[in-house]
Amino acid sequence: MSCFVKNPSEVTVSIPNILEADGVTQYEILVKIGPVSWTVLHRYSDFQVLHEKLVSERSVSKVLPPKKVIGNRNPSFVEKRKTKLESYLQEVLVYLQLTMPREFVEFLNLHEYDIIYLLHTMAEKFYLDGDSVLNNSKSYTFSVLELFAISERLKLPSEVSEKKYDFSHVLDFCSQLEKIAVVPRKTEHPGEDKSREDLVLGSSNIIPRELKFDLVAFKALQELQLIGVSPGCVSNVATVRETVKILHVHLTSTKSFSEILLCDDIHKAAIRDPQKVWNGVEMTNLADNKITSIDESIKLLPHLSTLILDRNELTTVQNLNCLPSLSALSLSENKISACLDWHLELGNLVTLVLAQNFIKSLAGFRKMYSLVSLDVSCNQIGDIDEVDHLANLPCIENIKLTGNPVAGSVDYRSKVLSRFVERISEICLDNERASQKEVDTALVLAALKISHTTVDSPKRVLSSLGLLR
16 A cells, blocks of 8 residues: 555556546546555546635645646546646646545546554544444454555654544554454555456555464454465464454465464474464464465464364364363354264364265264264265164264265165164254154164174163163
């Protein structure tokens, strides 16, 4: 982004082109501040409105090229007017350079592309509405541009401005927020070409995904969300590592945990650095990324209790045995096909979601004795005997098997429930408790199964279990 205040000698305004559409003539204004540039389109009538405001409110004495009723579309006339309008803008810029009234700022779109004037807009908003926002939720959504502007402004000396534009309003608002979401941009700009690989901002050469920002201004942050924003954009998270309890990162090309947890470490190697530990984080949601493995940096979340990794590219899990507080894990829509001896990694897990993977066997869960809920819906489990691996889990109550080949078999529900014998009525299968008919059928199936392995008849088995009415 540009910084008018920092580069006053590198500011130029010109009108390189004239655009005609539907009988309307527009002048393309090119604004350059240092290496940053953008264009803005205005009709002659827009210049008139600006001039009237500058004359009446700012005592500007510059002469605007006069209006012409007849022949105002003649190419020769339009070209001459373009030259005069360009001179007018350049003269006004020199005259107002020290004060830069809001009318002129908005005419040149400085409030969209320049750090100082973007912050003026934010300051005015928080000055007027900040208290009501904070009283309502203490949460706010920032664009990368806004956070970049705040970060860069903190590096500059203080400025003298109108009270409503004072940067302190922004800092005060940020320091009280408990939850923020960060997005690439809040609104689409007219004429923005979405097909461009770098997705520049509006008519500028600013690439939002290349802007880095820190979180120094946030003193009470408890929940951080990065949505479509690479963790690599965050240059400093030291101030929020101790306060954040919930961490979200979504819709990025991130492949590893270290890219997130060590986003401010160039070499991503400070795994054992106590200053890099996220001591406060209890829940992390990293759904919708490109994560391929759970690397050692997961140790930087020692108090994590809930981890969501849906819609990534994981084939297995590792390094989770270093998280003693982890009780809920969601791995839906990954590429997991085998879950071998997962109790060694996830011995204390209470809730496990593995929907829409490629799992064929439940053997890997047979010793996960703390497991209460297991969702393996929409996998490739075809053998009803696989349920036997869950039958001896003392705490299991909720099981989801819908969407597997086994769920298409006759009396599927009763067959599954029969594997739990005395606990049939306690099991919630596919979000539904067993009906009395299903219980009766399951009891008979359980007795038949037991009788096959003993000399007792099904009736005697039911009687011995105390289940014969």
